[in-house]
Amino acid sequence: MSTVYYGPVINPQSVTDYRALPQCLICVSPQGDIEWIAEDVERANLNDVLAQHDCAPSAITLVCLADREFLMPGLVDTHTHACQVPNMGVGGEMELLPWLDNYTFPTEARFKDVKYAERAYPDVIRRIVNSGTTTCCYYGSLHLEATKVLASLVHDAGQRAFVGKCNMNQNCPPNYIESSVKESVDTTLDLINYIEQLPKSACGEPLLHPILTPRFAISCTEELLARLGEVAQKNPKLAIQTHISENKAEIALVKSLFKTKSYAETYDKFHLLRDNTILAHGVYLTEDEMVLLAKRGSGVSHCPTSNFYLSSGMARVGMLLDHGVKVGLGTDAAGGYSPSILTEIQHASIASKVLAIQAGDKKCKCSGGHSESSGEDDMKQPGQFTNQKLTIAALLFLATLGGAGVCCLQDRIGSFEKKKAFDALLVSVHDDRGNPALWGYNPDRDLTQGVTAQSADKKSLTEWLERFLFCGDDRNIKKVIVQGRTIGGRDYHP
Ligand SMILES: [Zn+2]
Numbered sequence: 455m456s457t458v459y460y461g462p463v464i465n466p467q468s469v470t471d472y473r474a475l476p477q478c479l480i481c482v483s484p485q486g487d488i489e490w491i492a493e494d495v496e497r498a499n500l501n502d503v504l505a506q507h508d509c510a511p512s513a514i515t516l517v518c519l520a521d522r523e524f525l526m527p528g529l530v531d532t533h534t535h536a537c538q539v540p541n542m543g544v545g546g547e548m549e550l551l552p553w554l555d556n557y558t559f560p561t562e563a564r565f566k567d568v569k570y571a572e573r574a575y576p577d578v579i580r581r582i583v584n585s586g587t588t589t590c591c592y593y594g595s596l597h598l599e600a601t602k603v604l605a606s607l608v609h610d611a612g613q614r615a616f617v618g619k620c621n622m623n624q625n626c627p628p629n630y631i632e633s634s635v636k637e638s639v640d641t642t643l644d645l646i647n648y649i650e651q652l653p654k655s656a657c658g659e660p661l662l663h664p665i666l667t668p669r670f671a672i673s674c675t676e677e678l679l680a681r682l683g684e685v686a687q688k689n690p691k692l693a694i695q696t697h698i699s700e701n702k703a704e705i706a707l708v709k710s711l712f713k714t715k716s717y718a719e720t721y722d723k724f725h726l727l728r729d730n731t732i733l734a735h736g737v738y739l740t741e742d743e744m745v746l747l748a749k750r751g752s753g754v755s756h757c758p759t760s761n762f763y764l765s766s767g768m769a770r771v772g773m774l775l776d777h778g779v780k781v782g783l784g785t786d787a788a789g790g791y792s793p794s795i796l797t798e799i800q801h802a803s804i805a806s807k808v809l810a811i812q813a814g815d816k817k818c819k820c821s822g823g824h825s826e827s828s829g830e831d832d833m834k835q836p837g838q839f840t841n842q843k844l845t846i847a848a849l850l851f852l853a854t855l856g857g858a859g860v861c862c863l864q865d866r867i868g869s870f871e872k873k874k875a876f877d878a879l880l881v882s883v884h885d886d887r888g889n890p891a892l893w894g895y896n897p898d899r900d901l902t903q904g905v906t907a908q909s910a911d912k913k914s915l916t917e918w919l920e921r922f923l924f925c926g927d928d929r930n931i932k933k934v935i936v937q938g939r940t941i942g943g944r945d946y947h948p
Pocket residue numbers: 533534535697734786789
């Protein structure tokens with residue numbers, strides 16, 4: 455039986471545009487794909503519109519949204535480490551390389567014990583799903599068996615995801631390193647095969663995909679990167695995820711290890727840059743590297759919470775967009791201290807505003823006759839987005855359609871369109887849900903007599919969205935829906 459949702463809908467369109475539709479109908483097939491959408495349907499015309507689509511009331515399940523509820527596409531997390539979630543919120547006084555040695559590697563090493571993975575991973579996945587993440591790119595540890603546990607649990611949870619096992623055979627502690635290139639490649643192929651054998655979803659396509667995961671250049675020998683490049687070339691559809699240009703000390707080490715001119719060139723040399731490559735961070739990418747990424751079609755996962763927490767820096771998202779590089783958002787647990795893409799939206803906004811303020815300051819100084827060499831690069835190419843703060847449309851895009859593009863899933867998810875999968879959040883900004891700050895906009899609320907109803911018009915719906923993005927959290931997410939099926943949220947009781 456098809457399900458027809460009726461109520462306010464937010465539908466991203468592009469970096470600069472989204473649609474706020476106060477009275478929208480979305481029909482979802484039993485397989486979880488969108489069959490049709492009807493916009494601007496008055497309640498009085500509801501039955502007529504359903505009849506026009508051959509939807510007899512007895513043949514569908516009609517879900518009418520309640521006061522202050524709306525639907526939006528599910529959030530896409532293009533970069534996180536499931537095995538670091540147990541370590542979230544500690545170590546933020548360090549920068550990347552010492553943080554890895556002191557906090558991260560010891561935490562990940564514990565996943566050698568499969569029983570530990572079986573205890574830890576269910577809660578990790580539940581928290582990420584309930585945060586509204588309908589598609590997630592997971593790094594596991596280097597351990598094959600623990601990462602199989604992660605993959606199985608994600609599969610059973612019904613989340614759309616990519617799961618990869620880290621490749622790392624150098625510059626890692628003795629108790630957390632792969633012993634040979636052969637072991638690293640063989641276990642990777644084993645995991646890929648394991649994930650591909652898992653049952654498909656009701657729509658006939660897999661929701662879970664394997665992903666090649668060289669941890670970062672520093673942790674892989676040239677021979678390992680070369681072998682992984684061969685695996686990639688034999689499997690053009692196999693996605694790839696790794697880190698790039700997160701921290702200045704890291705970049706210097708990469709250049710000295712591989713004798714390359716740039717970090718991006720290092721991966722390119724081993725055929726690891728292509729349209730289904732997801733590169734986390736990109737804080738210090740040069741314009742030449744941006745041109746190369748755009749040419750290869752590779753995407754960047756912007757992880758601002760992590761970049762602030764580990765004092766890495768601020769990625770120039772506007773400049774990446776102006777160069778035609780695909781960009782999405784990533785939580786990067788536990789460099790980031792939140793499982794929620796909402797936190798990334800908030801910090802992406804702040805990072806873009808700081809960059810815009812700094813660029814404005816440099817401009818003032820330059821026009822005053824002082825030259826600032828560090829600012830010349832930024833000012834050479836203003837572009838549409840460079841040094842501009844990210845708008846609500848842009849932030850929403852990065853968290854949905856942009857992330858979908860980074861995962862090469864833009865034809866399936868990221869917005870509501872006929873034939874796309876129905877991956878959605880049912881959000882409530884009703885006063886009794888979530889962050890107390892959401893109260894603030896309803897001064898008519900009578901705490902003893904109930905709540906004054908507010909119908910959705912376009913303006914109030916856009917305000918609901920902005921308040922949810924900046925004041926909201928998992929308490930505002932009633933349902934998390936993947937491929938038409940509710941898999942999480944406050945109202946999910948399996
Ligand atoms: Zn990371």
